[in-house]
Amino acid sequence: MTDTMEAPARRAAVEDEGASPRRFRLPHLSHRRGDLIAALFFVAPATLGLAVFLVWPTLRGIYFSFTDYNVFTPAQWVGLDNYVRMVQDPEFWHSMWVTVQYVLVNIGVQTVLAVLLAVLMHRLTRSVFVRSVMLTPFLVSNVVVGLVWLWILDYQLGIGNKFLEWIGIGRVFFWGDDKLVIPTLALITVWKFLGYTALLIFAGLQTIPEQLYEAGRLDGASEGRMFRSITLPLLRPYLAMVVILSIIGSFQVFDLVSVTTGGGPVNASQVIQMEIYKAAFGRFEFGYASAMSVALMLVLLVITFLQYRLSRAGSSDLA
Known part of the structure; x- marks a missing residue:
C-alpha cells in the first residue's frame, strides 16, 4: 500500500x-x-x-569594367577588351609609376618621422595638449591643405619662396618642376598625416611594459640599443597596420593633386586616381575607368596581403 x-x-x-x-x-x-x-x-x-x-x-x-559604357547609351558587354587596352596603355603605366613614386616618398618619410616623434612623446612628455596640437593638421580637409600650400609654395608670391630667397637659397619652382612636384606633394601629405600616424604609434608604445626598459638599463643598454632591440620588435604589429593604412590612402590620393597641379606639369603628377577621373568624367569612358579602378583594387589587395603576411601583423612578440 x-x-x-x-x-x-x-x-x-x-x-x-x-x-x-x-x-x-x-x-x-x-x-x-x-x-x-x-x-x-x-x-x-x-x-x-x-x-x-x-x-x-x-x-x-x-x-x-567588362562593358563599353559612356552614360548616354546602355552598357555593351565587351569582355576583357578594357583590360587588354589597359595593359597596352602607356598612360596607365605612367600614372601607376607616378603613384608608386608618391607612395614611396610619402610612406618612407612619414613612417620614420612618426616613429621618432612617437618615441620622443613617449620618453619626454605625454601631454594631452601636445597630442591635440599634433593632430590639428589632420583635421583640416585635403582641399584646404592643398590650396594653402599652393599659395605658400607659389613661385612669385608664396611666403615659402620668399623665405628661401631671404636665407639665400633662392626661389624654387615647386609646382612647375617635373622632378620636384611629386616630392612636394608627398611631403605635404607627410605634414598633414604625421601627427595622426605618430599618435597611432604612440598608442602602440604604451602597450610595451616599462619593466623591459628598466631591465635594459640595468644591463647597461643604451637608448639606441633598447630602441632597436625592444621598441621596434614590439611595435611591429602597429607599424604594419600604420604602413598598410598609409599605403592604401596614398594610392587613392586625388583631391590634393586636383587642387594643386591637376596632374601637371606635363603629366608629372598624373597619379592613377587622376587618370581614372579623366577617363571617366573627361572622356566619358566609364567602362575603361572601371577597369583601371578594378586593377587598382587588386593591386591594393595584393600589397595588403603581402604586407600582412611578411610583417606578421596578426601576432605580437609580447605574447
Whole structure:
C-alpha cells in the first residue's frame, strides 16, 4: 500500500524535474533573442550604408569594367577588351609609376618621422595638449591643405619662396618642376598625416611594459640599443597596420593633386586616381575607368596581403 502511494509521488517529482529545465530555458532563449534583435537593430544602419555605398558600387564597377559604357547609351558587354587596352596603355603605366613614386616618398618619410616623434612623446612628455596640437593638421580637409600650400609654395608670391630667397637659397619652382612636384606633394601629405600616424604609434608604445626598459638599463643598454632591440620588435604589429593604412590612402590620393597641379606639369603628377577621373568624367569612358579602378583594387589587395603576411601583423612578440 505504501509503495502504491509512493509511486505517483515519485512520478510527479520526476515530471517536475523534467519540467524545470524547460521552465527556466524559455526565459533564457527569450533573453538571447532580445539581445540578438537589439544587436541587429544597432548594426543595421552601418550594414545598410556599407551595402549601398561600398558593396553595390564595387559590384557595379566590376560589371562596368567588362562593358563599353559612356552614360548616354546602355552598357555593351565587351569582355576583357578594357583590360587588354589597359595593359597596352602607356598612360596607365605612367600614372601607376607616378603613384608608386608618391607612395614611396610619402610612406618612407612619414613612417620614420612618426616613429621618432612617437618615441620622443613617449620618453619626454605625454601631454594631452601636445597630442591635440599634433593632430590639428589632420583635421583640416585635403582641399584646404592643398590650396594653402599652393599659395605658400607659389613661385612669385608664396611666403615659402620668399623665405628661401631671404636665407639665400633662392626661389624654387615647386609646382612647375617635373622632378620636384611629386616630392612636394608627398611631403605635404607627410605634414598633414604625421601627427595622426605618430599618435597611432604612440598608442602602440604604451602597450610595451616599462619593466623591459628598466631591465635594459640595468644591463647597461643604451637608448639606441633598447630602441632597436625592444621598441621596434614590439611595435611591429602597429607599424604594419600604420604602413598598410598609409599605403592604401596614398594610392587613392586625388583631391590634393586636383587642387594643386591637376596632374601637371606635363603629366608629372598624373597619379592613377587622376587618370581614372579623366577617363571617366573627361572622356566619358566609364567602362575603361572601371577597369583601371578594378586593377587598382587588386593591386591594393595584393600589397595588403603581402604586407600582412611578411610583417606578421596578426601576432605580437609580447605574447
